[in-house]
Amino acid sequence: MTSERTKTARPRGGLADKRRAILAGALTVFARDGYTRAGIDAIAAAAGVSTRTIYNHFTDKTELFQTVIQESAGRAAEAQIAVIDRHLRKITDLEADLIEFGRALARPTTAEHAEHFALVRQVNAEAGHIPQAVIDAWQETGPLRVRRELAGHLRQWVDRGLLRVHDPDRAALHLMLLISAGNPAHRTGVPDERELDETVTSGVRAFLHGYLR
Template identity: 55%
Template sequence: MTGGKKIVGQPDKHRAIVAGALRLFARDGYSRASLDAIAAEAGVSNRTIYNHFADKADLFQAVIHDSTERVANTMVDIIDRHLSKIVDLESDLIDFGMAWLGVLTSDLAPHFALIRQINAEREHVPAAALRLWRQTGPERTRHELAQRLRRIAERGDLAIEDPTRAAGHLILLISADNLIDPDNDLQSRDETEAMITAGVHAFLHGYEPRSLRPPR
């Protein structure tokens, strides 16, 4: 558990504080979000916040843990659903990419706004919270994706020496347009699918087994 002074018998208050804090941290960032504003957003008093959390850093870490864990669980489920049993590798990777990017505009979207805020003010964010986010989120999901790609490579469908690096390449390639304009959530489904398809093609070209490559 991530620190905090959770009061037994008050789970609703605890959840309300964490949810309100997520909205404020995602909108205003760690430095600018005050406990007064968070209390108002959550519909509780400052005293109630201090009954559950030692200070703003403690609350922020709880928000990071809760939000990142929920997103990571969703991402791991997407990896399992789309890459556990491969029927057509290209098609399965495209479906995986569509589901993966779909999370960005789901009800989990505030998490990604929070991460943008973290990246914008990294030097002001508690180091423990940054470590927790990396371990609970990016490192976990990249590890799970790497393991799936390793198994696909063992079947002979990909040529991968470093599955972790390949996982990073796949994520970057299917997210290319979002990296250029991370606030652009207005792409149509067709535009998103075209971006992901192009990324998957580039990934497969880079990791195609030599036995499948045409002679030069």
């Protein structure tokens, strides 16, 4: 009985391992080549599996791409939400704390999740060629989830009389854009500490100029 159970368990573990390998290889290829140019043969080579194995797990390239970007966005969102919670849970000096938050938010995107944000740059470049349902699913799993978390903190600061905000969700979007728009890592994947600090500091001050009570 034990040997039979072991035999039935091993294929399941093997399938899970192959799926993980496919997703990791696909992330690398999609981040490098984009959705349109990425080929199943290249993904199979990066994953170390056959193309048949890929089609055993995913119907087509679109389904694979959607799974890749959602899983990758989910991991990146978890990291960003952890930064939000760690830096914005307790505010003592709004400008200084927001600048420190902005710096911390930028760094995980350039290290642990470099491939994900390379993939995001590819998506932004060829959005017209990617099914809208895929983009919507990615937004909901990643950017919109992070924005809602940040908006929750803004609401608390409004209640405390620190900010004048009529639409916290839009204000959260403004803050995210202002502290990231000039980040060189979002363009090239290469961090530049001096430019990052200048971007975050000027972005936070612009945000407070518009929303500080």
